[in-house]
Amino acid sequence: MNRRQFLTGATSLGIIGVWATRSAAAPSRVAWREDRALFPQGVASGDPDEHSVVLWTRRPFDHGESHTLTVEVARDADFRRVVAKARAPVLAAADWTCRALVGGLTPATVYWYRFTDDSGAGSRVGRTITAPGASDPRPVRFAFVSCNSVNEGAQNAYRRMIWEDERASNDRKLGFVLHLGDFIYEVVEYPDEVSQRYSRTVYNLGRIPDDRKVGNFHVPTNLAGYRHIYRAHIDDPDIQDARAWFPFVCIGDNHEFSWQGWQSFIKYGGKIEPAQPLRVAANQAWWEYIPSRVRKASGPGLDQFS
Structure with a gap:
């Protein structure tokens, strides 16, 4: 795939396309200073293939409808060898x-990335990895996870994954994390109403x-x-740190929409209800918060995000 084809494909996904330079990497010229408070959900990467990966962040502003960030990708954590901006x-x-x-990235390679706003305030630095080539x-190696019940449990398994990966030899490090679904639980308990469930603290x-x-x-x-x-x-620190360290490949399950839901129906207390607008809302939120190659359909129709 050449640069033109790649950028056209990125546009069709509703994502800005960034092409890595073929010339020698150069030091960053961006006046970046880390300010995690302005990037409260950190950074993430997802759906890597041998030459590309999706990068993600969230930078809320209190004014306007649109702002612009600078995204940089480097071969080192100090950004002395920037390959894309x-x-x-x-x-x-x-x-x-x-x-x-x-x-335009190299297969089976670790890259580092960050985002910076126009004031110079920057996200934390993230780490990602491209997939190996087809003939490699x-x-x-990968880990699979599922069912992030932040409301009812600790996510320290992610902390252990990071700890082990940092200490592993290169041939034992993880290439990605496969998330099998239920990245969120849409059923939420309030601790002032329910303090424990299954002997677990309700957070x-x-x-x-x-x-x-x-x-x-x-x-x-x-x-x-x-x-x-x-x-x-x-906001859970273990989930956020894992997303900043590993690229994720995510699959949806039921709780991204509704506990006993299917297609565009929900079921609470034995009653089946049509809920197509709710399904669209659930799919849009997934698309916004999960770095993926899923295409966001255009137009206001309720069949978008199908």
Whole structure:
């Protein structure tokens, strides 16, 4: 794939395309200073192939509808060998999330990346890895995870994964993390109502905007509710650090939408209800917060994100 084909493909995914330079890498000229408070959900990468990977961050602003970030990709954590740099939009319409598809990379290679706003405030530095080439005989190691119940449990398994990976030899390091679904749990308990479940502490994820109560649980009823839940899950330090260290390949399950839901229906208390607008909201929030190559359909129709 050449540069023109790559950039056209990135546009079709609704992502800014960034092409790595074929010339010698150069030191960064961006006046970056880390300010994690302005990038509260950190950084992430996802869906790597042998020459490209999706990069992600969230930088909320308190004014305007659109701003621009600078994204850089380097071969070293100090950004003395920058191979790609571009300007990427961050939009209020996408809950201030930002995605970039970086291409022209070398297979089976570790890269480092970061985002910087126009004031010089920057995200934390993230790490990602491209997939090996199709003819590479070396085995690929990966971990699989699922069911991030931040409301009811600790996520320290991610901390252990990072700890082991940092100490592993190069041939034992993970190439990616496969997430098999339930990245969020849309059924949320409030600790002032339920302090424990299954002998587990119920942690405070905040109040879901416009929530609906179902038994002891509160569930989202719109896009704002799903966005709140994604932010609350990614605020977990172990999840956030893992997303900054490993590229993720994510598959959806039921809780990204509704516990007993399917297609565009929900089921609470034995009652089946049509919920196509809720399905669209759930899929949009997933698209905003999970770095992936899933295409965001255009237009206002309820069949988008299908």
